Amino acid sequence: MSRPYSLSQPLRLDAVQHWDIETEVAVVGFGIAGACAAIEARLAGATVTVFELAAVSGGSTALSGGEFYLGGNGGTAVQRAAGFEDATEDFREYLMMAGGANADEARVRCYAEGARDHFDWLVAQGVPFKGTYSAEKCLEPLTDDTLVWSGSEKAWPFAERARPAPRGHAAQLVGMGAGRVIMEKLTERVNALGIQTRYSARALALVADDDNRVHGLVVRIDGEPRVVRASKGVILCTGGFICNEDMVRRYVPAALKCPNPTSAGNDHGAGIQLGASVGGATIHMGEFFATRPMFPPDQLLNGILVNTTGQRFINEDAYHGRVTQYMMRQPGDHCWLLVDNAIFARPWVFQDIEISAAGETWEEVEAELGMPAGELVHTVTTYNRHAAGGQDPLWHKIPQYLRPLVEPPFAALNFGGDAVSGTSFTLGGLSTLPTGQVLTPDGNVIEGLYAAGRTACGIPRWGDGYSSGMSLGDSSFFGRQAGRHAANT
Amino acid sequence: MSRPYSLSQPLRLDAVQHWDIETEVAVVGFGIAGACAAIEARLAGATVTVFELAAVSGGSTALSGGEFYLGGNGGTAVQRAAGFEDATEDFREYLMMAGGANADEARVRCYAEGARDHFDWLVAQGVPFKGTYSAEKCLEPLTDDTLVWSGSEKAWPFAERARPAPRGHAAQLVGMGAGRVIMEKLTERVNALGIQTRYSARALALVADDDNRVHGLVVRIDGEPRVVRASKGVILCTGGFICNEDMVRRYVPAALKCPNPTSAGNDHGAGIQLGASVGGATIHMGEFFATRPMFPPDQLLNGILVNTTGQRFINEDAYHGRVTQYMMRQPGDHCWLLVDNAIFARPWVFQDIEISAAGETWEEVEAELGMPAGELVHTVTTYNRHAAGGQDPLWHKIPQYLRPLVEPPFAALNFGGDAVSGTSFTLGGLSTLPTGQVLTPDGNVIEGLYAAGRTACGIPRWGDGYSSGMSLGDSSFFGRQAGRHAANT
Incomplete structure (x- = not known):
């Protein structure tokens, strides 16, 4: 081969001179999807090699909050211990709503039916869960509790159609970042099972025959390209x-507004490019998770969000990622959280938030924001009147966060894109079956090729519907499906 | 070859036994992009063969309104004759706004600089334009006039940043559907130039070498697969x-709500699948044009659109496709056009539109719609107060359509997705350079492969920013670029 290897062009099988490395299943990437794929393939009897670009395992999972979105079948052991039943049908309905028009029904069904057992499997692999429940609203648990409300379960319109249950299952760690505990335990498990691991190994190209059937890949190790046969x-x-x-x-491009990626730095899309090089379809590539969280402290959820017309545009208690998608869609990406003295605070992750306007009356705030006279005042007056009666007939915020904003001084906190930058990650990726098999645009299977985790487009595929724990839940569950299917090929 | 041909798997060059047909440039599809690509390639000296699935030329272009979105360089001959200057910078800025965060700057620049000459080229090919201007707001001209306002040029926020000019250039035909005139003339031109045309010819697969360089394609003609060499x-x-x-x-999936595709029936994505089969990237596949036009008659634009909270959400005079995207985003896809007796009419394309509520007062209408008391009344009262002074400080509708809604009876026309189904077509497609060369996800050129028209993702790539004439404009212009580049290879 005189040309350099390329993510976008497979090395053809008949150009392979010899195999440098032989394995049955090759896993590219050692975050949670790769770890679970490798373990499951090994448990099914295959020889497995994991190739990881970094010098250590972990990927972006290791710096995540370490939550899995799980439920169904009457509830996981932790849900049931905390007194929550969680019917498969409610779990499934929530996941379908979370997917919006984009939901993948087959994938959701598979997940909703298998998620409870998946929790037990994670425990069996050594992932620690304390087993306790915390009712506190949080971005991720700061305690070492397990079960938390991590989505829009109690919020409109989700609660109307799916009976709410807490479904975030966080690994045991006091403080943020339980993801690294998960990856430590899964890495131990990978090593104990005799899975080969090659670190500092960069995928360069797939190996495919003339029909785009995948037979292996080329990785660079110690500066040299190595041709890897992956027979399964x-x-x-x-x-x-x-x-x-x-x-x-x-x-x-909308994600360019969010300069703080939720990533360990190697989310370069290499897997997506490799999949596309043999005809794999990429789907929902324009969808992403983003967040500009207004809480903690959750007293701020008693405030209301308004756009430049002085109007509200969403129930502020919906999942913070959903609220953020709505924020970004307002004219000019301008919006403000209105608060009174009783609930004033600086959001935990935006301690330097801009106070765009303040005053002894809402009229003053309205004028300082340069809004048409009377609109913001009307919005607050209407909200206050209804909130005093525990109602929000316009946007359906739950009663827990309905308190009239009547104690001066009043203020408007700037949550527009010009002032507050949040974190983000992508939700689009390769089109796959629930088995992890990669599909072409017309729905044909590419033999020998699988994708899982955020390289695939998974259960979470719509910024409006994301809930914390969906990425690790989907990545670990469908990583396993891919590992098992490949091993049994 | 024992396996059947597949759009998602190229036939490998070394499996080709012999070429059934040889040409320098092969064009797949005989709508406007294919016609212009073929003409330009032929004018540059190449031998050209066009393969069309239908029994006749035309594609979806033939049933379109026959408008080209053109301007810049001080204006086309028609713009200047009508007294409109159109600076390249204003044209470029409008196209960039129309592309939103997704705009392709290189493509937009190329188009903005070349569009005026492109008009002259179309004339030279025989496309008839009367050369006259019509100021009437229309979906497409019903007269045989040429120049019309076909986008959001005069509407907020476009007019603030790009000096407005009419840029829709319609081919000459009294009545709707001038697209067929265009395709008749271009087909005559194709035939006159000695371009080979093969009708009832279905593309089955590309022919590519091991590096995914494209050398031809397989088409089914008279029931038999024919292997076509396309050397350029x-x-x-x-x-x-x-x-x-x-x-x-x-x-x-959001387009599933719109059961009336704007298509002659063969927009099956075959070209996109073929491009993906050799590693071509697909971009903005979730974007689409849709419309539920409120006008004609344009008196209805004096009405205001509200969602379930009784609030407005857009300037109603923006381009109808843009307004429709906003309609679809309202809670539950519910919205109503509020009208009074002075402007009441049934929209031209929705003669059976549902009147969801009517009353002698806005309070009655509000109650009949089941809205929270006072909200819709406040919205109308505010709108009326400002409209009486020729202002719309909330949503910036232009003064021409600002008339207080004060003459009873009042009514709410249902423009929600449950009641009104509009037309739609897709805007996503293969990623290309301005030359038409198809790119991989990491931006490498796939040698020997081009895409144009809606098979590529073009200037119009965002439902919110579409204007009538952008599809034919982009498809004809970049079809030419592809034809010229291929011929000069």
Whole structure:
């Protein structure tokens, strides 16, 4: 081969001179999807090699909050211990609503039916869960509790159609970042099972025959390209593409507003590019998670969000990622959280938030924001009148956060994109079956190729519907499906 | 070859036994993009063959309104004759705003600088334009006039940043559907130039070497697969994918709400699938044009749109496709156009529109719609107060359509998705350079492969920013670029 290897062009099988490395299942990427794919493939009897670009395992999972979104079948052991039943039908309905028009019904059904057992499997692999419940609203638990409300379960319109239950299951760690505990335990498990691991190994290209059937890949190890035979399949688990500015610009330019990617730095889209090189379809590439969280402290959820017309536009107690998608859609990406003295605070993650206006009356705030006279005042007056009766007939915020905003001084906190930058990651990726098999645009299976985690487009595929724990839940569950299917090929 | 041909797997060059047909440039699809690509390639000296699935030329272009969105360089001959200057910078700025965060700057610049000359080229090919101007607001001209306002040029926020000019250039025909005149003339031109045309010819697969360089394609003619050598390139111009329900479901499920595709029936995404089969990137596949036009008659634009909270959400005089995108985003896809007796009419394309509520007072209408008391009344009262002074400080509708809604009876016309189904087509497609060359996800050129028209993702790539004439404008202009580049290879 005189040309350099390329993520966008497979090395053809008949050009392979010899195999440097032979394995049955090759897993690319050692975050949670790769770890679970490798373990499950090994448990099914296959020889497995994991190739990881970094010098250590973990990927972006290791810096995540370490939550899994799980339920169904009457509830996980932790849900039931805390007194929550969680019917599969409610769990399924919530996941379908979370997917919006984009929901993948087959994938959701598979997940809703299997998630409870998946929790037990995670426990069996050594992932620690304390087993306790915390009712406190949080971005991720700061305690070492397990079960938390991590989505829009209690919020409109979700609660109308799916009976609410807490479904975030966080690994045991006091403080943020329980993801690293998960990856430590899964890495121990990978090593104990005799799975081969090659670190500092960069995927360069797939190996495919003339029919685009995948037979292996080329990785660079110690500066040299090594041709790897994977007789049962290659599983792509390299994460999303939030760190690839060129791809972000091309596919999901709205995410450019969010300069703080939720990533360990290697979400370059390599797996997605490899999949596309043999005809894999990429779907929902314009969708992303983003957040500008207004809480903690959750007293701020008693405030109301308004846009430049002085109007509200969402129930402020919906999941923070959902609220953020709505914020970004307002004219000019301008919006403010209105608060009174009783609830005033600086949001925990935006301690330097701009106070765009303040006054002894809402008329003063309205004028200082340069809004048409009377509109913001009307919005607050209407909200206050209804809130005093525990109602929000316009946007359906739950009674817990309905308190009239009547104690001066009043203020408007700037949550517009010009003032507050949040974190983000991509939700689009390769189109796959629930088995992890990669599909072409017309729905044909590409033999020998799998994708899981954010390299695939998974259960979470719509910024409006994301809930915390959906990424680790989906990535670990469908990583396992891919590992099992490949091993049994 | 024992396996059947597949859009998602190229036939490998070394499996080709012999070429059934040889040409320099192969054009797939004989709508406007294919016609212009073929003409330009032929004018540059190449031998050209066009393969069309239908028994006749025309594609979806032939049933379109026949408008081209053109301007810049001080204006086309028609713009200048009508007294409109149109600076390249204003044209460029409008196109960039129309592309939103997704705009392709290189493509926009190329188009803005070349569009005026492109008009002259169309005239030279025989496309008839009367050369006259009509100031009347229309979906497409019913007269045989040329120049019309076909977008959001005069509307907020576009007019603030780009000096307005009419830029829709319609081919000469009394009545709707001038697209067929265009395709008749271009087909005559194709034939006169000695371009080969093969009708009832279905593309089955690309022919590519091991590096995914494209050398030709396989088409089925008279029931038999024919292997076609295209020594200078294959140009994919097969349209979008609005007729492929599986692809719509996977990529742009929101379009499922719009059961009336704007298509001659063959927008099955074949070209996009062929491009993906050799590693071509698909971009903005979730974007689409849709419309539920409120006018004609344009008196209805004096009404205001409200959602379930009784609030307005857009300037109603923006381009109808933009307004429709906002309609679809309202809670539950519910919205109503509020009208009074002075402006009441049934929209031209929705003669059976549902009148959801009517009354002698706005309070009655509000109650009949089941809205929280006082909200809709406040919205109308505020609107009326400002409109009486020729102002719309909230949503910036232009003074021409500001008339207080004060003459009873009052009514609410149902423009929600449950009541009014509009037309739609897809805007996502293959990622290309301005030359038409198809790109991989990491931005490498796929040698020998081009795409134009809705098979590529073009200037119009965001439902919120579409204007009438952008599809034919982009498809004809960039079809030419592809034809010229391929011929000069």
